[in-house]
Amino acid sequence: MAKGAHGSRQAAWEFFGAELKRRREEVAFTQVELGARVFVSGGYIGQFEQAIRKPQLDVAQRIDEVLQTGGFFERMWRKLIKDQPFKAYFAHAVELERLATKICEFEPALIPGLLQTPEYARALYTAGNPFATEEYIEEQVQARTDRAWILADATRPTYWVIVHEAALRVPVGGGATMAAQLDRVVTMAQEHKVLVQVIPFAAGAHPRMGKMMKLMEFEDAPPTVYTEGVHTGNLLDEPAVVRQVQGSYDLLRAAALPPEASLTLIQAVAEDHRRCARSA
Structure with a gap:
C-alpha cells in the first residue's frame, strides 16, 4: 500500500x-x-x-x-x-489493532501478520494467489507489512504471541526466507516489542490448537476477539464469548514453553532452516 x-x-x-x-x-x-x-x-x-x-x-x-x-x-x-487493501471481513479488525492497548494472539500454523517480513508475506500471498499479478501481490505485501508500524510507535500495545512449533518448521518461501523470518521474531522479542511463546510438538494435542484467535483490549471499550475461517472472519465482543476465548488462550499459554526457552527454540529452528538453504 x-x-x-x-x-x-x-x-x-x-x-x-x-x-x-x-x-x-x-x-x-x-x-x-x-x-x-x-x-x-x-x-x-x-x-x-x-x-x-x-x-x-x-x-x-x-x-x-x-x-x-x-x-x-x-x-x-x-x-x-x-x-481499502484488506478484505472487508478483516478491515475492521485492522482498525481495532491500531486502537488496542493489548493484543494477545495465537497462530497454529503461520507467523502472525504483525511479525512477518516482506519476503515471508510475499511467499504466502504468491502461494495463495497463483494467478494474481505481481502488482496485486506487492500491494498485499505492502498492506500487511504497513500494519506493523503499531509496534514501532511509542504508544505501541502490549503484544503477546503464542505460536505452535509447526509455524516455525514449515519452510514458507524456502530456508533462507524462513531463517530471516525467525530472526525477525527473535529481534522483536529482544527489543521488548513482543513476548513470544511456542507450543512444542512435545506438548501433544490441545482442543484449541487449530483455531487462530486474536484478543484485543482497549482503554475506552470492551475487549474484542477476532477469529478467522476460510475466506471469512468474525469480530466477537459478547462478554461471555470473550471470557471463553480468554480462558482458551490461558490454556494455550499454559501448554507453551516459557519465553526464554521459546526464543532458544526459535533460534535453533532458524539455524536448521539456514543449513537447509546452504545445502540446497
Whole structure:
C-alpha cells in the first residue's frame, strides 16, 4: 500500500467525520444524544468525527436513518471499505489493532501478520494467489507489512504471541526466507516489542490448537476477539464469548514453553532452516 494511497484514504475518513459532525450539529444533537440513538457511546461518535475509529456498516446505516441523510454515510462507508487493501471481513479488525492497548494472539500454523517480513508475506500471498499479478501481490505485501508500524510507535500495545512449533518448521518461501523470518521474531522479542511463546510438538494435542484467535483490549471499550475461517472472519465482543476465548488462550499459554526457552527454540529452528538453504 503506497503511503499516498493511505493518506488519501485517511483524508476521506476525515471528511466522513467532518460531515458527521456538521450534520449532527445541524439537528442540534450532542455526541451523546446521537450515540444513544445509534446504540454506541458518545465517545465513539467523537472518535468517528475525528477519524480515529471507523464505524461498522450497521452504525453508518443507523446514522443515516437518525440524521435522515438519504444513505450518504452508508454509500461513503461502502466506497472507503471497497477501496481499502484488506478484505472487508478483516478491515475492521485492522482498525481495532491500531486502537488496542493489548493484543494477545495465537497462530497454529503461520507467523502472525504483525511479525512477518516482506519476503515471508510475499511467499504466502504468491502461494495463495497463483494467478494474481505481481502488482496485486506487492500491494498485499505492502498492506500487511504497513500494519506493523503499531509496534514501532511509542504508544505501541502490549503484544503477546503464542505460536505452535509447526509455524516455525514449515519452510514458507524456502530456508533462507524462513531463517530471516525467525530472526525477525527473535529481534522483536529482544527489543521488548513482543513476548513470544511456542507450543512444542512435545506438548501433544490441545482442543484449541487449530483455531487462530486474536484478543484485543482497549482503554475506552470492551475487549474484542477476532477469529478467522476460510475466506471469512468474525469480530466477537459478547462478554461471555470473550471470557471463553480468554480462558482458551490461558490454556494455550499454559501448554507453551516459557519465553526464554521459546526464543532458544526459535533460534535453533532458524539455524536448521539456514543449513537447509546452504545445502540446497
